[in-house]
Amino acid sequence: MKRVVLGLLLIGVASSAELEAHAFLERADPAVGSTVQTLPSEVRVLFTEKIEPVLSSVQVFDALGKEVDKHDVHLDRSNHALLHVSLPQLEAGTYKVVWRVVSVDTHVTNGSFSFRIVR
Amino acid sequence: MIVTCAATLFVVPTIVWAHGFAGSRFFPATLTTDDPFVNDELSLPTVSSIVTPDEGGTRDTEVAVDIAKRITPNLGIELGESVINLKPPNESSQTGFGNLELAAKYEFFESDEHETILSLGGGVEIGGTGNNRVGADSFTTWAPGFFFGKGFGDLPDTVSFLKPLAVTGQVGVAIPTSASTRTVTLNETTGEREIDIERHPDVLDWGFAVEYSIIYLHEQVKDIGLRAPFDRLIALVEFALETPLNRGQKGQTTGTINPGLIWSGKYFQVGAEAMVPINSRTGNDVGFIAQLHFYLDDLFPKTLGRPLFGGKK
Numbered sequence: 052m053k054r055v056v057l058g059l060l061l062i063g064v065a066s067s068a069e070l071e072a073h074a075f076l077e078r079a080d081p082a083v084g085s086t087v088q089t090l091p092s093e094v095r096v097l098f099t100e101k102i103e104p105v106l107s108s109v110q111v112f113d114a115l116g117k118e119v120d121k122h123d124v125h126l127d128r129s130n131h132a133l134l135h136v137s138l139p140q141l142e143a144g145t146y147k148v149v150w151r152v153v154s155v156d157t158h159v160t161n162g163s164f165s166f167r168i169v170r
Numbered sequence: 171m172i173v174t175c176a177a178t179l180f181v182v183p184t185i186v187w188a189h190g191f192a193g194s195r196f197f198p199a200t201l202t203t204d205d206p207f208v209n210d211e212l213s214l215p216t217v218s219s220i221v222t223p224d225e226g227g228t229r230d231t232e233v234a235v236d237i238a239k240r241i242t243p244n245l246g247i248e249l250g251e252s253v254i255n256l257k258p259p260n261e262s263s264q265t266g267f268g269n270l271e272l273a274a275k276y277e278f279f280e281s282d283e284h285e286t287i288l289s290l291g292g293g294v295e296i297g298g299t300g301n302n303r304v305g306a307d308s309f310t311t312w313a314p315g316f317f318f319g320k321g322f323g324d325l326p327d328t329v330s331f332l333k334p335l336a337v338t339g340q341v342g343v344a345i346p347t348s349a350s351t352r353t354v355t356l357n358e359t360t361g362e363r364e365i366d367i368e369r370h371p372d373v374l375d376w377g378f379a380v381e382y383s384i385i386y387l388h389e390q391v392k393d394i395g396l397r398a399p400f401d402r403l404i405a406l407v408e409f410a411l412e413t414p415l416n417r418g419q420k421g422q423t424t425g426t427i428n429p430g431l432i433w434s435g436k437y438f439q440v441g442a443e444a445m446v447p448i449n450s451r452t453g454n455d456v457g458f459i460a461q462l463h464f465y466l467d468d469l470f471p472k473t474l475g476r477p478l479f480g481g482k483k
Contacts, residue, residue, distance in 0.1 A: 072468035073191075073196075083390065083391065083392060085392075085393065099436065100436075158467075160191070162390050
């Protein structure tokens with residue numbers, strides 16, 4: 052049994068350069084569930100894995116369900132696990148960020164979170 | 171003639187329980203109760219130890235290995251085997267293999283919006299493949315079952331801190347192919363033959379796990395500032411129960427309530443739970459179960475970790 056475990060671990064380590072897993076949200080700005088007073092110019096979402104930008108999306112909706120982002124989701128130049136989407140000047144209120152990402156090994160994950168702007 | 175009605179009802183399951191997704195919900199592989207997910211994964215090892223009432227208090231220690239493989243995205247097969255050590259009080263211990271266990275499961279319903287998955291499946295413990303000295307049955311037992319998983323991410327925002335809750339569970343019936351086992355022994359004192367009849371009831375296997383996912387809280391509800399490794403924890407309580415349905419033991423439920431923690435990483439999870447007997451029929455001492463569980467779909471996404479047919483899910 053020990054040999055099987057070691058074998059699996061060795062295979063994993065040996066091919067670690069190619070290993071990718073399901074992408075989970077690691078951090079966001081504005082933060083998940085946060086209340087901010089400064090108007091954000093964009094939403095940034097950092098994932099645990101590198102992302103396929105063409106197959107991934109981040110959308111921001113207002114309380115009425117209207118999409119308010121600038122439809123320009125893009126990968127960060129230096130960090131391929133970080134997605135940006137720009138925002139116009141937003142009013143105070145609650146906004147919902149909906150994301151769906153495909154990690155480079157084609158695993159799909161999705162989720163959503165809210166943030167609130169107060170003045 | 172001595173006729174007894176006995177059955178070892180409490181057993182630690184050895185078939186692997188799957189991790190999975192339903193919408194934005196990640197469900198970890200639970201340790202002692204089954205769930206509806208079909209996936210590619212390996213539990214190596216699952217270690218458990220608990221004192222059962224057999225012979226006045228026998229410590230049952232098991233080391234199990236389990237592997238699950240998807241045939242199609244919704245259909246999977248599972249295989250499990252265990253090494254069992256039994257230590258009765260004031261007697262030498264016995265070690266041997268449990269019976270080989272095979273199972274199949276089919277996911278027939280999934281709602282991403284409501285984080286819900288339902289499955290049907292069936293398992294078989296193949297009699298005679300293990301060692302009799304550690305209680306492995308000489309007969310085969312079939313176990314069809316229904317499995318469910320539900321995340322509560324669809325609760326209203328007014329109770330957002332309940333959204334990380336989820337429930338998974340199972341309801342099934344274990345049907346032995348032999349109603350009883352007769353053992354004849356010679357009483358050295360009296361010189362008489364003694365016949366021991368152990369009856370094997372059909373058993374309702376039922377259980378569920380209540381989980382609170384810090385992963386879900388962190389991703390979907392509120393970033394409370396927890397960072398690695400604490401942002402990958404799932405607290406859970408499992409209820410693993412068995413209720414005989416006939417053959418003189420109807421309604422004599424046994425089982426354990428298992429509070430514990432699972433830490434889920436990219437490629438594997440580690441879990442540990444206490445095993446608290448629900449009554450004296452199950453035992454009087456708290457046991458434990460711990461597991462190292464590999465996500466083969468993440469470790470080998472292009473080879474071993476994908477369905478044999480039908481692409482990946």
